[in-house]
Amino acid sequence: MKGKGLTPLWVLGLMSGTSLDGVDAAMVLTDGIEVFDFGAHAYRAYTEFERATIRLAFGQWPGQAGVAAAAAVVEAAHLAICRQFAKVDLVGFHGQTLAHDPGGRGTHQAGDGAHLARSLGLPVVWDFRTADVAAGGQGAPLVPFFHHALARRMGADQPLAILNLGGVGNLTWIDPRHPDPAHPAALLAFDTGPANAPMNDLMLARQGRAQDEGGALALTGLPDPAVIAAFLRHPYFQRPLPKSLDRNAFDLLTAVQHLKDADALATLTHCAAAAVAQGAAHFPAPITQLLVAGGGRHNKALMQALSQHFAQVAAIDTHGLNGDMLEAQAFAYLAARVKAGLPTSSPQTTGVPKGTIGGQLALP
Numbered sequence: 001m002k003g004k005g006l007t008p009l010w011v012l013g014l015m016s017g018t019s020l021d022g023v024d025a026a027m028v029l030t031d032g033i034e035v036f037d038f039g040a041h042a043y044r045a046y047t048e049f050e051r052a053t054i055r056l057a058f059g060q061w062p063g064q065a066g067v068a069a070a071a072a073v074v075e076a077a078h079l080a081i082c083r084q085f086a087k088v089d090l091v092g093f094h095g096q097t098l099a100h101d102p103g104g105r106g107t108h109q110a111g112d113g114a115h116l117a118r119s120l121g122l123p124v125v126w127d128f129r130t131a132d133v134a135a136g137g138q139g140a141p142l143v144p145f146f147h148h149a150l151a152r153r154m155g156a157d158q159p160l161a162i163l164n165l166g167g168v169g170n171l172t173w174i175d176p177r178h179p180d181p182a183h184p185a186a187l188l189a190f191d192t193g194p195a196n197a198p199m200n201d202l203m204l205a206r207q208g209r210a211q212d213e214g215g216a217l218a219l220t221g222l223p224d225p226a227v228i229a230a231f232l233r234h235p236y237f238q239r240p241l242p243k244s245l246d247r248n249a250f251d252l253l254t255a256v257q258h259l260k261d262a263d264a265l266a267t268l269t270h271c272a273a274a275a276v277a278q279g280a281a282h283f284p285a286p287i288t289q290l291l292v293a294g295g296g297r298h299n300k301a302l303m304q305a306l307s308q309h310f311a312q313v314a315a316i317d318t319h320g321l322n323g324d325m326l327e328a329q330a331f332a333y334l335a336a337r338v339k340a341g342l343p344t345s346s347p348q349t350t351g352v353p354k355g356t357i358g359g360q361l362a363l364p
Contacts, residue, residue, distance in 0.1 A: 018197055091124040093125070160291065211295075212301075218302075
């Protein structure tokens with residue numbers, strides 16, 4: 001059944017996260033209300049040169065050093081992956097977050113959606129976060145409306161939570177009994193704290209490797225309780241909800257600099273899990289399950305750490321969903337909402353004063 005008579009579109013969603021592994025692309029058949037089907041998906045890893053170019057621009061704002069070079073890399077990588085897809089009605093292009101300072105300078109995602117639209121000959125929805133921040137919201141997290149649609153597609157009838165573990169962790173509490181994600185009691189969402197970013201940064205700095213594959217090294221280490229306790233005293237955890245983070249808001253690498261590699265990774269892992277548990281204390285009602293998406297669900301050490309705090313923890317893939325492509329699919333869904341004139345954020349997700357339509361539509 002189609003929502004409000006809207007026409008379902010095949011939308012190609014694109015996502016490049018702060019962990020800088022590469023670009024995810026995924027097709028979703030949606031009218032911006034319901035998710036009817038999932039289509040093809042692809043992944044394009046960044047090269048070491050591309051990753052280094054983007055990394056140099058972290059924390060920079062439009063016009064500052066390195067931003068133009070990073071944007072060129074981002075656009076070229078996204079164009080390359082888009083050309084693998086056919087029969088696309090609409091594109092949702094997130095871009096690469098370089099800086100995020102809601103309440104301050106704003107939010108900055110590198111990559112020009114108008115350039116993509118011209119190059120592809122397709123309509124592109126992009127710049128998803130600026131309007132929310134300009135209206136007084138945090139501009140993040142934006143995936144909760146999609147999480148709500150997934151919970152309803154799964155047939156869930158009790159509150160549950162979806163945790164996305166990217167560079168930063170974000171958590172969505174969902175009551176699927178409310179059909180409209182903008183309903184005040186349907187959702188609560190916020191960034192929990194650092195997730196993969198500090199672990200990846202540590203591996204790169206100390207071992208020259210992009211990540212601790214599967215959490216193998218972290219599993220051999222011992223977490224430092226003093227570091228974790230100090231981490232949980234960070235002012236971020238006292239801030240009211242909803243709230244969001246920049247990937248570099250916590251200086252965790254300095255906090256673990258005295259530890260050997262395995263112990264440092266184990267400590268960062270338990271910091272990430274403890275931050276999620278701290279966040280769960282804010283849930284309006286108990287959850288029946290915690291479903292984990294994003295790259296962090298492949299990290300056995302992190303999943304084990306989460307299991308110490310939650311009774312029912314599972315990768316979202318156990319429900320027939322693709323946990324690697326969830327964020328790309330989310331921006332496909334959000335692009336359809338923008339095109340349909342439907343809100344993409346609410347007071348319960350980003351703290352924006354009222355439901356807000358994020359995103360600009362660029363025509364070819």
